[in-house]
Each structure stands twice: as C-alpha cells, then as structure tokens.
Amino acid sequence: MKKLMVKLVRLLLILLIGIVLVAYAVVRPSPFNAQTDTRTITANPEALQNHVKHLSENLSPRSHKDIENLHATAEYIQKELLQFSDRVKFQNYPVKEQIYSNVVAKFGPDTEELIVVGAHYDVMGEHAGADDNASGVAGLLELARLLSAIELNQSVELVAYTLEEPPYFASNKMGSFIHAESVKGRDVQLMISLEMIGYFSDEPGSQYFPIKPMEWIYPTTGNFISIVDQVFSNAAKRLKDSINKHTDLPAYSTNAPTAIQGIDFSDHRNYWHFGFPAVMVTDTSFYRNLNYHTTEDTFEKLDYQAMAKVVYGVFKHVEALASKE
Secondary structure: OHHHHHHHHHHHHHHHHHHHHHHHHHHOOOOOOOOOOOOOOOOOHHHHHHHHHHHHHHOOOOOOOOHHHHHHHHHHHHHHHOOOOOOEEEEEEEEOOEEEEEEEEEEOOOOOEEEEEEEEOOOOOOOOOHHHHHHHHHHHHHHHHHHOOOOOOOEEEEEEEOOOOOOOOOOOOOHHHHHHHHOOOOEEEEEEEEOOOOOOOOOEOOOOOOOHHHHHOOOOEOOOEEEEEOOOOOHHHHHHHHHHHHOOOOEEEEEOOOOOOOOOOOOHHHHHHOOOOEEEEEOOHHHOOOOOOOOOOOHHHOOHHHHHHHHHHHHHHHHHHHOOO
16 A cells, blocks of 8 residues: 555656646747847837827727727727828628727738738726727837838738627627638738737736746746747747847747636637637736726826837837748
C-alpha cells in the first residue's frame, strides 16, 4: 500500500509539472527585445483624446437599445473616415426590426488579399465607455490618417463594428460576424481587433491574470500592451515585434486557448470562426482596468501618449504587410 501511495504521489507530481510546462508553452511571450525608435511617433495623442472625449461624453449612451446614438456615432465615424478615404460605406443589417451599421473604409488597391483592422463602437449599458471601446475607435480613426499618407499594394479595410457587447456578444448578430462573413471569399492576411487600448498603470501589482502561472511570465505592472492570439500562430508575435521595434512601449504576446477567460472576448473571435488569422490588441481589459463596464470608464483616465504608440506600432505593421510586392 505504501509503495502504491508513493507511485501515486510521483504520478501527481509529474502531472502537475506537465500542466505547468504546458501552461508556460501556451502563454509565454516570445523573446522581448525592444528596439527603441521614438524619433517619430506620428500618431497624434491630442487627436486620440479628442475622439475619445467626444465619443464618450457627447455620443453616450451607445448600448444596443440606444438606436439614435448608435446612428449618430456611425455618422461621426463615417465623417471622420471620409477625410482620409473616398471609399467609406455603411454595412447595414437588421436585428429585431432595427437597423444597425458597421462603418467600413477602404484603403489601397482592390486585391484578393485583405488586411482588416477593426474596433467596436457600441458600449455595455449606460456607461461612457471611454476605454471600452472609444479608445479602439479613436485608434482606428488615427490609423486612417496614417494610412492615407502611404502607398499600399494590398487592400486594407478599417471597420467600426456595432453590437459587440451583450446581449449580442458571441452571436451571429455581432457586427464583426457580419463583416467577417462578408469577406469569407477573400484571402484575409490578418485581422487586428483594437479592444481597449488606453489604460496603463505604473503601480506595482496593477496587472492581473486569468491563471496563476501567467504571473511568473508577464509583468505585474500594467504598463504594457498585449497582443492575443490562438495557439500555434505567429501573428501576435509578429505584431508584437513591430510595436517593440518602432516604439518604446513594451508589447507582449500571448498564445492561448479560448478556455482561458478573455482570450476571445472581442471581435477577432468571428474571424477565427471563419478560419482567418486574427489577433486582439488590448490593455487586457478587466485584468487591469477596474473601471471596465462601470460609470468610471471616463476619458481623463486614459494615457494618450501610450495609445499613440500602440496605434503607431499597429500602423507600421500594417504598412509592412500591405506594402509587400
């Protein structure tokens, strides 16, 4: 009996070590070697703040019930995008006798190859939704300005989505599901979801994680940006490397299964559904920003200098991908 117990203990230890090693393999960041280049951070922090403030103060609430505000927000996004592209359209679709709209702006030539960058503009409940997700929309609008100044060899679509939040989250009524389905015949090179990109903290212990082993791998101070991807994909690592190369904002990548809470909590999930490579760029949402889905998610709490670096890093990555012959 004693020998059996010893064998069982050894087996349990081996199993525990195996679980830890698997967890490390799943969530580890690829090597972090930032190459600082802060000479030209061309994304504009003031423009980002102005967009976030307008969206969160003048166009709230933006829940699925607030049809007029959602339409006004879509029109604001359209107006801003038309400054940088003459190919901007609403992608309208019905839900329960109401019409909801994505806003789609095209850049570059019309090619089978396509890069998509998206952010949702709706909000949970009656909250201002500054970080969630006016920050992502502001980043999208600033990205449009940057893309309009360069030559592209591939098609790029910037998409502002509706109905990302409950009660339509994880349903085929999400705006990103509608858009992903509409391009399923295209060769989508990459989809990038901008999901809460504005909240940063230099306070030790300000970063939380869905599973304990991640605390041994990632910083516990919430002053970095995270790029989230599926297991067995290099897309997040490549985008992380671009941000680290072109800015001094630390970027870390995470490859993990959707069983880990939060991994598929945004619009990238619908592009995965259709088999497209997709990543989420995020400040990690409720694992850092405790104002998530509360009345405290307001514009003055965000770091627009850091946001500008996120947007610039994403821009440089899209430029590299879409400028290849």
